[in-house]
Amino acid sequence: MSRIRGIEAKILKLQKEVQKQQLKRNGINEEDKKNREDALCSKDDPEKEQITELVHKLPKLDKIFQVHRKIGEGTFSSVYLGSLRQHSDLPDAQKRWFAIKHLVPTAHPARIEHELRCLQDMGGTHNVIGVELCLRHLDTIVFVMPYIPHKKFSEYVGDMNAEEVARYMHALLVALRHVHSFGVIHRDVKPSNFLYDRENRRYLLVDFGLAQRVCAAPEPPPAHSQSTAKRLREEDTDASPGAKRVALDLSMGARAHSVPVSRRIDAIKQHALKQSLPKSAGAGAGVLLKSPRQGTALDTWAAGVVLASVLTARYPFFRASDDVSALAELADLLGTEPIQRVAASLGRRVVVSGKRGGICLRKLARRLRGVPPTPPTHAAQSAPAALSAPAPLSAPAALSALNCSRCRLPQLQCLCATQAQPVSCIKRSFFNNTDPEEIVVADFPDSAFSLAMRLLDPDPRTRLSAHDALRHPFLRHLPH
Template sequence: MSRIRAIEAKAPKVHKEVLQNLQADRNALNDSSKKKEGPLLYKDEVEKQQIKELVHKLPKLDKIFEVHRKIGEGTFSSVYLGSLRQHSNLPDTEKRWFAIKHLVPTAHPARIEHELRCLQDMGGKNNVIGVDLCLRHFDTIVFIMPYIPHRKFSEYVGEMDAAELRRYMRALLTALRHVHSFGVIHRDVKPSNFLYDRQNGRYLLVDFGLAQRVCAPPAAPPPAHASSACKRPREEDDAAPGAKRMALDLSVRARATPVPVTPKSVPASGAAGGGACACAGAGGVCAACARRGAARAPRAGTQGFRPPEVLLKYPHQTTAVDLWAAGVVLASVLTARYPFFRAADDMSALAELADFIGTDALQRTAKALGRRVVSSSWRRGLCLRKLAMRRRGVAPPAAAPPCARCNLPAEQCLCPDDSISAGGWSGAGAACGFPGAAFALAARLLEPQPARRATAAEALRHPFFAAPDLPPHAADAL
């Protein structure tokens, strides 16, 4: 009982939004026969059955907690809202609320242990979620964690101003700096895993189910899932249709090691010539290359947030993986577009990336990683500032002449601004109410070469965070 009292003391007070959600659920259940259609009613019945099965398999959970409803679902877990059963007679305003994460029984035990250790070692500070209790009965395992009310990212991505974006990104980078200081890559940074309570200005980085040690070789950690045949959708995730959170390919069996391409055999432009390989720069594979072993590298993460090194199957990945994902989140806010990248597979994602950063930048990155990218067409790349103006409907100056490179009017041109950035992709220059430093920070986080990408500590020293912050909603009062 002392452990339960400790949980009760540490748990946060309920937010009004929680009460509103609970009341809405109760009203919906009472009026289900009048207002709900078949599919929605069936969904509620399925969730009720899942809760009933969970408490049946884990009797200790039912003795301590009252499980109210499902609040999230992913490939390897489901999350429910719960409160202490001993507080069942109290008003909702006085109850303590928890997120109850139920891991699927097929998850590898060593992977579960690794996630639990991450929560215990790193959680509870610097905007990283902790764990209050872990319960297990045979193959049924749940984590009891703090809960904060939050909305979907897609509901407010277009409402954030520069001050709120500065607070949001500072909180996210602070959490990543803390996680990276333990030598851990989160590997699944995205808005649905960074909970944001807008009213109270609280943040939590959650879901360490795919976390990986930096020092571990690609084949060292246990598999994230015993079988990849069963995939379940994530309802809390606003990602593009068809997006998946891929399990780590971490089997410890011996496999053929990919042979990296030597720099002299990879032309910077992707054209043939000057290399030892007969298919260098060609749209095909020669017999020598066909005999090479398949490239193996960690691919865990959500489609749309994977950096070039993951798409190119570079085996020696670092914490820079998380910084790229943070840059995608920043670009989503600047452009009011979510998800920012919409490709459903790795090849389409590479093509989308070439459109964004340019073919030359992508080929330079591939060369630096010992890979080769052959493209059937050439892309110049885009200017994030111009893209943000286009997406937000902000017109350029009336006197702006047509672009000399694409011959399009100024309001349609997305070509990189060479006066801002000499390299293909540019992101500086104030636009849409955001300072130029915000676009410059996005350029540092979305650097395609991981060795040159800003770390979390470096990003927090960026001039974008030098401006004084207003407290939440202070701008509304001015």
């Protein structure tokens, strides 16, 4: 017996030597090949280990589904692509695909229950994600939901025409109107949570992990019971991980506190010249001012930020690292007086180093999209002005006529809202309606910018609701 084993060992050794010689003749080093294979395996190992651990903790999941790969990850959950085991022999095109959301074990049970109830009560219709199945074993919980193929928002944000944008915003507002009709605020509306299948024109509003009810009933506990770490999403990791929101005490009691915006941020204008814009600052002035009275207007503000991103072909649109910077960026965009007015209505006060009149969203979109400005035509002048020859201008007068009196930039580079409109009237000063020049940005009509302006109204009391936004001229031609 020992003789036979010795012969087998010699044969195995000889086979290895032959393989090594063949690799050497082909110019392949065996050790390098092994290192490459090990590196490839180590890259996939963490994800495979997570899937293996998940199905080990939840055997029922493994019996029903094949878990293929991870398709999303956040602080409070991981999402995997899955298919039915009984369909394993079918071609991929004929399989039914699912998004399997695994919630972290430290999530509060009441928060998980609230999210599940939202999916059960509201989901499956009006572009809102539903739930097919919920599986639990001890502290391991998964939601099995429908899956639609989709791309990242950044891949098509600058490639949508006016009609596609209208359909996209219509679908988003239909979903929000449906959610709001249940007295629920989504509180996390952003492109990565609104999935868009461009080929089949399908849409899904997802992730109700932060949703809460509008009523004064006790709210679900925080989404994470042991940590308040900032959530990182697949498309929202531009800010540094260590960046945290600064809590601002702006109450106007016996001793009033104020927030000086000492570090003026010309974010919009400076970033426009650099061809990059900042990311969403959250959900509007009411939230940044620490108002506890949150309503559904929170979601429509976020929808306005999404629309502004599409119109300017820039995502993210805002990128403030803290609340003070976010307020400064909003003051640049909307003007300081509207922000201060909203603060006063909430019992807060914002002190700024200088007044800002806001900027023209159409001019900003034109600049960022690289659309060359069209100089004013003589046809736009009045008849008497056209007939009378202008007197020669001195050098300073000519310079004043060519440059904006606010930003001192040439008129064709100016982003300021028109001076003919009062600064306090955000609905008029947000974009310039009185210029003789007709500003054309791609094929977007004025109604698209008007809708963005109404959704970005800093006052939640006058901001358009999802229901009213669907009746706006930009979306009126689509079914309500």
